[in-house]
Amino acid sequence: xxxxxxxxxxxxxxxxxxxxxxxxxxxxxxxxxxxxxxxxxxxxxxxxxxxxxxxxxxxxxxxxxxxxxxxxxxxxxxxxxxxxxxxxxxxxxxxxxxxxxxxxxxxxxxxxxxxxxxxxxxxxxxxxxxxxxxxxxxxxxxxxxxxxxxxxxxxxxxxxxxxxxxxxxxxxxxxxxxxxxxxxxxxxxxxxxxxxxxxxxxxxxxxxxxxxxxxxxxxxxxxxxxxxxxxxxxxxxxxxxxxxxxxxxxxxxxxxxxxxxxxxxxxxxxxxxxxxxxxxxxxxxxxxxxxxxxxxxxxxxxxxxxxxxxxxxxxxxxxxxxxxxxxxxxxxxxxxxxxxxxxxxxxxxxxxxxxxxxxxxxxxxxxxxxxxxxxxxxxxxxxxxxxxxxxxxxxxxxxxxxxxxxxxxxxxxxxxxxxxxxxxxxxxxxxxxxxxxxxxxxxxxxxxxxxxxxxxxxxxxxxxxxxxxxxxxxxxxxxxxxxxxxxxxxxxxxxxxxxxxxxxxxxxxxxxxxxxxxxxxxxxxxxxxxxxxxxxxxxxxxxxxxxxxxxxxxxxxxxxxxxxxxxxxxxxxxxxxxxxxxxxxxxxxxxxxxxxxxxxxxxxxxxxxxxxxxxxxxxxxxxxxxxxxxxxxxxxxxxxxxxxxxxxxxxxxxxxxxxxxxxxxxxxxxxxxxxxxxxxxxxxxxxxxxxxxxxxxxxxxxxxxxxxxxxxxxxxxxxxxxxxxxxxxxxxxxxxxxxxxxxxxxxxxxxxxxxxxxxxxxxxxxxxxxxxxxxxxxxxxxxxxxxx
Numbered sequence: 001x002x003x004x005x006x007x008x009x010x011x012x013x014x015x016x017x018x019x020x021x022x023x024x025x026x027x028x029x030x031x032x033x034x035x036x037x038x039x040x041x042x043x044x045x046x047x048x049x050x051x052x053x054x055x056x057x058x059x060x061x062x063x064x065x066x067x068x069x070x071x072x073x074x075x076x077x078x079x080x081x082x083x084x085x086x087x088x089x090x091x092x093x094x095x096x097x098x099x100x101x102x103x104x105x106x107x108x109x110x111x112x113x114x115x116x117x118x119x120x121x122x123x124x125x126x127x128x129x130x131x132x133x134x135x136x137x138x139x140x141x142x143x144x145x146x147x148x149x150x151x152x153x154x155x156x157x158x159x160x161x162x163x164x165x166x167x168x169x170x171x172x173x174x175x176x177x178x179x180x181x182x183x184x185x186x187x188x189x190x191x192x193x194x195x196x197x198x199x200x201x202x203x204x205x206x207x208x209x210x211x212x213x214x215x216x217x218x219x220x221x222x223x224x225x226x227x228x229x230x231x232x233x234x235x236x237x238x239x240x241x242x243x244x245x246x247x248x249x250x251x252x253x254x255x256x257x258x259x260x261x262x263x264x265x266x267x268x269x270x271x272x273x274x275x276x277x278x279x280x281x282x283x284x285x286x287x288x289x290x291x292x293x294x295x296x297x298x299x300x301x302x303x304x305x306x307x308x309x310x311x312x313x314x315x316x317x318x319x320x321x322x323x324x325x326x327x328x329x330x331x332x333x334x335x336x337x338x339x340x341x342x343x344x345x346x347x348x349x350x351x352x353x354x355x356x357x358x359x360x361x362x363x364x365x366x367x368x369x370x371x372x373x374x375x376x377x378x379x380x381x382x383x384x385x386x387x388x389x390x391x392x393x394x395x396x397x398x399x400x401x402x403x404x405x406x407x408x409x410x411x412x413x414x415x416x417x418x419x420x421x422x423x424x425x426x427x428x429x430x431x432x433x434x435x436x437x438x439x440x441x442x443x444x445x446x447x448x449x450x451x452x453x454x455x456x457x458x459x460x461x462x463x464x465x466x467x468x469x470x471x472x473x474x475x476x477x478x479x480x481x482x483x484x485x486x487x488x489x490x491x492x493x494x495x496x497x498x499x500x501x502x503x504x505x506x507x508x509x510x511x512x513x514x515x516x517x518x519x520x521x522x523x524x525x526x527x528x529x530x531x532x533x534x535x536x537x538x539x540x541x542x543x544x545x546x547x548x549x550x551x552x553x554x555x556x557x558x559x560x561x562x563x564x565x566x567x568x569x570x571x572x573x574x575x576x577x578x579x580x581x582x583x584x585x586x587x588x589x590x591x592x593x594x595x596x597x598x599x600x601x602x603x604x605x606x607x608x609x610x611x612x613x614x615x616x617x618x619x620x621x622x623x624x625x626x627x628x629x630x631x632x633x634x635x636x637x638x639x640x641x642x643x644x645x646x647x648x649x650x651x652x653x654x655x656x657x658x659x660x661x662x663x664x665x666x667x668x669x670x671x672x673x674x675x676x677x678x679x680x681x682x683x684x685x686x687x688x689x690x691x692x693x694x695x696x697x698x699x700x701x702x703x704x705x706x707x708x709x710x711x712x713x714x715x716x717x718x719x720x721x722x723x724x725x726x727x728x729x730x731x732x733x734x735x736x737x738x739x740x741x742x743x744x745x746x747x748x749x750x751x752x753x754x755x756x757x758x759x760x761x762x763x764x765x766x767x768x769x770x771x772x773x774x775x776x777x778x779x780x781x782x783x784x785x786x787x788x
């Protein structure tokens with residue numbers, strides 16, 4: 001769908017000959033069923049700024065997601081909040097290899113994610129301990145998103161929330177029987193359907209439930225390939241008493257996405273942002289691999305230089321390099337084997353279920369108790385020219401394979417103890433049994449690919465690494481809320497012990513052993529003071545530590561045995577820690593709603609992992625404790641409700657985040673990064689949107705500015721700032737209790753050419769690196785919705 005088609009849609013929507021009185025039409029553009037309100041349901045504000053909270057908190061509701069292109073990740077919706085840096089190479093923000101979110105300079109591995117309290121892990125692509133929210137729940141079923149830009153609530157089920165928490169809450173079943181059906185078509189042959197059936201309350205004050213199914217298929221916006229997802233969500237609630245109910249959830253996702261090519265600045269300058277994998281041209285991929293085998297001087301398995309050329313895993317060696325050998329067009333004499341690979345993909349299948357009991361938040365005795373189980377099987381594939389197949393084909397399929405079996409339980413109980421305040425205690429236990437492998441699968445033809453990137457691979461010819469990892473997490477917290485008229489005081493602490501173990505199923509170069517992170521006292525203190533009915537001040541302090549991760553792609557076991565032993569013996573492998581101080585003011589008066597916050601963060605024991613060689617080679621990382629980071633900044637957000645259904649929202653964040661120590665080098669000169677800006681941390685983020693919500697028509701146009709970002713620790717390489725504009729326009733009507741809606745969405749409306757994700761293959765100390773992903777061009781979508 002081109003841009004002119006989108007503006008034609010706008011004209012159609014604005015002249016839609018359906019009439020309805022204002023009293024018959026929902027006030028918000030979302031067509032979600034008439035759900036039973038959840039606790040602390042947000043108002044009609046664009047954001048809720050955490051009134052009464054003693055820390056920086058902001059909330060978004062379903063309407064903020066519904067007005068975006070259907071299927072958009074809830075993480076993209078929060079990108080407009082101050083201090084939140086979101087990146088993705090696709091229009092929906094759901095492509096996991098490219099998806100990145102950071103808050104105040106802390107990356108997603110240092111942010112806690114939960115869904116209805118269920119821990120989603122650390123947001124890493126490898127998903128060693130959880131799953132991305134886009135797989136956990138369809139965006140239409142997300143009722144509320146709560147973002148804490150500081151260290152977050154101490155009761156969050158997370159041991160990595162150095163830089164904040166993002167909590168998602170699913171919508172409840174509706175009180176009445178209902179059906180919702182949505183269909184989307186758009187650019188790159190995008191098809192998305194969503195269907196939800198609500199039972200309504202069964203019997204006299206009985207249980208209620210819903211089940212939904214979502215399907216997405218879209219062609220890649222450049223190159224060749226598809227990204228697909230099948231998704232099922234179900235939820236039931238059953239009242240036990242006026243204050244207590246049973247709750248159960250079930251979520252299934254099968255996501256298969258072919259990847260975009262990682263780029264470097266050199267590649268972009270030579271071949272442009274549209275350079276991609278060549279999944280439509282297997283003979284060309286074979287030719288590139290053949291040329292590489294003739295001129296390569298690196299070991300195909302380790303990436304190390306060798307005087308006598310490369311050797312593959314079978315020990316075979318090529319003929320002597322042919323004089324004047326060059327890569328085929330368009331790569332030519334300056335090309336490399338890493339310019340374009342044949343194909344790559346991410347395949348993930350997840351089951352996530354929970355069951356428990358919870359109280360109404362305002363009950364005299366309030367709390368919850370829930371158990372959950374998560375099963376994941378996944379593969380990340382790369383058609384690699386660095387390891388040939390035994391058949392003689394100079395390419396094989398390299399996988400990183402994941403199998404997660406997580407089970408856990410969490411709960412809390414609290415009550416008002418009079419002069420001692422409202423006291424809550426809670427705990428969480430999880431056992432994560434994780435298996436991770438690196439395997440190679442053979443191709444049997446030089447003319448056609450005999451394996452598909454969208455299929456799970458079977459029958460490997462070589463297993464390079466295969467490890468077993470267990471993580472036992474035990475966490476508790478105590479919190480006390482004291483009220484003294486206009487003054488509210490929050491006091492509390494949390495503590496955890498996380499035990500990590502690693503062993504090898506197939507003997508390899510990965511580290512084995514055991515390590516734990518234990519800290520039974522991580523304090524929190526906060527105050528808020530109500531100046532008037534429309535203004536309040538708040539301030540808080542939080543200490544938080546990040547436990548270790550068990551995998552050979554992340555954490556202390558991601559290095560070799562000698563490196564792991566050296567870190568242990570010198571006591572340099574300590575949990576990362578952040579001390580966060582913040583304070584600010586909130587305002588809500590008449591048509592205005594806003595906040596202004598300042599913060600200071602000390603981050604210590606920063607663990608840095610660096611790798612050598614192209615990402616496809618898969619070399620192990622070198623780990624080092626490289627000291628501390630200091631961050632300070634301001635965040636401002638404001639909303640004005642204008643007459644006639646218009647509204648304006650804007651946010652701005654300034655962040656100064658710098659390394660405080662140089663990187664020591666054994667027997668050499670330290671790497672000078674002290675005083676340098678932390679990677680992937682823009683100093684300026686500014687977002688704004690103009691909205692309209694009328695009795696029939698609605699619309700939104702939003703702009704997102706991000707300043708320069710560095711992708712080396714010495715700051716010698718960076719990508720420029722950019723402004724991206726999205727837009728929505730549509731109309732809705734209700735006729736005889738049946739709701740109908742048409743919605744048009746444009747992403748990157750003005751077709752900005754830019755680098756979206758940085759750090760897809762990690763960050764280096766200096767020099768160019770193949771770790772960038774291009775942003776999606778202008779794309780357009782039309783959605784029809786119906787509900788009754």
